[in-house]
Amino acid sequence: MIAVLPGDGIGPEVTREAVRALTAAAEKTGTALKFEELPFGGQAIDETGGPLPDATLAACRRAHAVLLGAVGGPRWDALAPEVRPERGLLGLREELGTFANLRPVRLPASKSFVSPLREDLAGGGFDLLVVRELTGGLYFGDKRRWQEDGVEGAMDVMSYAAPEIERVARIAFALARSRSGRLTSVDKANVLVTSRLWRDVVGAVARDYPDVRLDHMYVDNCAHLMVRDPRRFDVILTENTFGDILSDLGGGLVGSLGLLPSASLGEGGPAIYNPVHGSAPDIAGRGVANPVGAILSAAMLARLSLGHEDMAGLIEEAVWRTLDHARPADLASGDGRRPTSTGAFGDAVVEAILGGEQQGETGRGRPGRDGWPAIERRLQM
């Protein structure tokens, strides 16, 4: 069973297209999939009083994988941090222990025209991978707000224990090994003591991966070079907050955050798949949202949690082929074409999947919630 958490804003409309694409790919490969839709985020606050209801969490724990949309919106902005929709997302990451967040920044060369970068930088397309630590750092440290002598203050604590760094580093090294063999670890070691520990631990893990070429880079310099010289990067490993920021920068490189998928993996149990973009309440319900990030997240789900490379390949191919003739609104600006609606884009993807050529091996999938060792094998394919 796949737990589907559409959430808020454009979450439901893009998730719907992701489920349709996955269903089409399952049909094409003769696979049976079951979905269970559950309240989450602001929608769950309205229905049950909290962003991550017990029944939703229980269903996620039972699931082979979680397919998620987005959370948040102005309607819930005035709520205290502990009960906001975003807290549901952080709670789910924490409860499922999904500490490794994989955010591929991909754009085939044939689609490089949607990137805002010059042809000499974007012409070859992009294929970077941001590996973001997802259950530590500022997001989960102590937080406090106070008033003292009439002056307001607040703090968020950033802390990391060595094992938290080591486990996500191992995943990044394994991924780098399966790709170009290059890994950039990003920190702020000239200022932050957590970054000094980060650098030491990543350096120690590197000894187990002598075939991977590791370099360390400050996060400010990384942001600069991702734009100036994106090809110098392959896998980027970084902590939670830096990864949040650099992955949005990756969305800028490829032309829209709406194109980026993500997978959040733990040591065991179900992984979470969702587009990197947020709930975009300003455009919700108008049929203009870009469903590509959500659909590509479904492809990652098929590959990593179901072990169905064939389904993943079908979905990804279908997305790129659809982009040959259809452009969601965020990518259509300026070229004089009429943007394709969310639903029409999804229709075209489904059609391309059902009419597509099946590539690679088929039906290897024993749907697995067998955790990291199996996922690591799959990542190394």
Ligand code: IPM
């Ligand atoms: C993301 C989002 C979330 C994050 C928000 C919605 C809490 O921006 O997944 O990148 O900051 O992790």
Ligand code: MG
């Ligand atoms: Mg973000």
